[in-house]
Amino acid sequence: MASIxxxxxxxxxxxxxxxxxxxxxxxxxxxxxxxxxxxxxxxxDDGSPDGTMDVAKDLQKIYGAKxxxxxxxxxxxxxxxxxxxxxxxxxxxxxIIMDADLSHHPKFIPKFIELQAKExxxxxxxxxxxxxxxVFGWDFKRKLISRGANFLSQILLRPNASDxxxxxxxxxxxxxxxxxxxxxxxxxxxxxxxxxxxxxxxYSIGEVxxxxxxxxxxxxxxxxxxxxxxxxNLLYLFATT
Amino acid sequence: xxxxxxERWLMYLSLFAIPYLAIVTGFLQAPVLTKWEIEIQLLPLxxxxxxxxxxxxxxxxxTFTFNDCPYAAKELQEQIELARKDLKTKGFTFx
Numbered sequence: 001m002a003s004i005x006x007x008x009x010x011x012x013x014x015x016x017x018x019x020x021x022x023x024x025x026x027x028x029x030x031x032x033x034x035x036x037x038x039x040x041x042x043x044x045d046d047g048s049p050d051g052t053m054d055v056a057k058d059l060q061k062i063y064g065a066k067x068x069x070x071x072x073x074x075x076x077x078x079x080x081x082x083x084x085x086x087x088x089x090x091x092x093x094x095x096i097i098m099d100a101d102l103s104h105h106p107k108f109i110p111k112f113i114e115l116q117a118k119e120x121x122x123x124x125x126x127x128x129x130x131x132x133x134x135v136f137g138w139d140f141k142r143k144l145i146s147r148g149a150n151f152l153s154q155i156l157l158r159p160n161a162s163d164x165x166x167x168x169x170x171x172x173x174x175x176x177x178x179x180x181x182x183x184x185x186x187x188x189x190x191x192x193x194x195x196x197x198x199x200x201x202x203y204s205i206g207e208v209x210x211x212x213x214x215x216x217x218x219x220x221x222x223x224x225x226x227x228x229x230x231x232x233n234l235l236y237l238f239a240t241t
Numbered sequence: 242x243x244x245x246x247x248e249r250w251l252m253y254l255s256l257f258a259i260p261y262l263a264i265v266t267g268f269l270q271a272p273v274l275t276k277w278e279i280e281i282q283l284l285p286l287x288x289x290x291x292x293x294x295x296x297x298x299x300x301x302x303x304t305f306t307f308n309d310c311p312y313a314a315k316e317l318q319e320q321i322e323l324a325r326k327d328l329k330t331k332g333f334t335f336x
Contacts, residue, residue, distance in 0.1 A: 018336060026324040051336060062331050102317060134308025147303045151296065156246060211313035239247040 007038040008113065008170075009092035012100045013082040014043060016050045020102050025059050025068065027106040035110040042069045042086045043100075046076040078186045079167075087177060096170045101215055104168040108210050112170040115206045122175045122203035125161050125195065126168035131209030133163075138214060142222065149230060156238045157196055161205045164192040165230075168210055175203055188226060189233040196241050261285070 010028060014021060025041060032039045043056045053072055060068040071089050073082070087095060096112065098104040104126065112124040127133050129150060138146070153164050165188065171179070175198070182197045183190060198205060244252070263269040264281055274281065325335065 022328055022333060022335070023321050023324045026328060027320060055336060058333055062328070062333055102321075105313070105317065129303075132308065134310040134313075136310045136314040138307075140304065143307045144300070144304045147300050147307065151300050151303070158246065211308070211310040213310070213314050213317050237246075239245060241245055 006094055006117075007040070007092035008032070008094045008096055008109075009086070009090035009173075010039060010041045010096045010098065010109070011083060011086035011090070012041060012043050012098065013079060013086070014045045014048060014052050014056075014100045015076060016048045016052060017100045018048070018050045018052045018055045020100055021052055021055050022059060024100050024102055024106065025063070028109070029063060029067070031106045031110060035113075037110070037113060038092075040067060040069055040090070040092060042071055042089060044082045044086050045070070045072040046082070047072065047074050079190055080180055080183060080186065083176065083180055087173065087180075090173065093173050094170055095173050095176050097176075098168045103212050103214055105211065105213070108168070108208055109170075111208045115208055116170055119204075119206055121206035122172050123195075123198055124170040124206045124208060125163060126166055126210035127161065127163035127207045128166060128210060128212045129162045130207065133209030133211065135212045135214060145222065145227070149227075149234075153192065153234055156234060157192075157241065158199070159195050160199050161195050161207060163207070164195055165189070166210075166212075167191045168212075169194075175201075179203075185233050185236070187229065189230055192230075192233065193237060196237050200241055257285075 012021075012024065017024075021043070028039075028041055045053045045056060047053075053070070056068070056070050060070060069089060071085060073085060083095075083097060094113075094116070096109060098106075098109075108126060112126070115121065116124045128135050129147075135143070135146075150162075150164065153159070154162075157164070178201060179194045179197045182200070183193045185193045195205065260269070261281075261284070264274055328335075
């Protein structure tokens with residue numbers, strides 16, 4: 001099997017995730033060692049005041065410095081730069097990005113890997129919007145906004161993927177580097193631009209339906225500012241891509 | 242580099258707008274156009290309403306059929322318990 005020769009670097013950008021980090025790492029180790037893939041977890045903590053970094057160090061003692069790699073940064077910088085920072089230290093030829101807050105379940109990672117290996121996709125994107133995918137913890141209003149925003153971006157941007165704002169994906173390393181280099185936006189809309197740039201570059205995208213469990217602890221963020229930011233970036237990408 | 246999305250939309254729009262304006266301003270004249278004058282004048286509005294209805298239907302349908310995945314939340318809750326227990330046996334202390 002071809003994937004035996006490959007190595008998967010999982011990037012975990014964190015900020016105040018001392019509760020979730022042990023669990024997410026435990027789950028990643030469980031599912032990836034069960035499936036036998038070579039992997040490493042790169043924790044990129046942006047100076048969390050809650051001591052996420054100390055938790056990460058404890059986990060490194062348990063799982064070893066080859067599996068858990070710590071690459072902290074002094075302060076909270078953007079998601080794009082966190083990925084660039086992580087890629088620099090990644091030894092895998094594939095990069096997996098996911099949230100550390102447990103909304104993305106590591107059980108889907110082997111599915112991403114299998115699909116990529118089967119079809120040789122440049123990118124495999126988790127999708128909440130098709131097949132068995134879905135979201136736990138959203139009320140009607142949140143679902144409506146999400147579906148509306150998704151519909152609008154499908155019409156205006158013609159991406160080759162159904163979940164533009166998701167952030168659970170597998171990339172070939174050089175593909176991720178190239179997509180990031182051509183992105184201009186920051187924050188939450190960055191993920192949307194990544195797939196739009198991927199379409200421009202002609203990269204192939206496969207999709208795996210995922211279940212998204214919105215933060216079991218604490219509440220998720222979707223306010224007026226996020227919506228305005230989304231709309232601005234949507235129009236920007238519509239006019240320029 | 243191909244057209245941007247905006248340029249493509251403007252192209253389609255002008256493909257519609259140019260003959261449309263030629264007809265409603267009377268630049269293009271034919272008996273059949275005079276016979277259907279009102280219908281032709283109202284065409285953009287009708288298309289807009291149809292598109293609105295289509296969009297609303299699709300978005301609402303997808304909202305109502307959005308999977309709730311309670312099983313995923315339950316599975317995660319159980320695994321969190323397992324993970325906490327297992328990590329403790331490995332010598333990890335939760336802060």
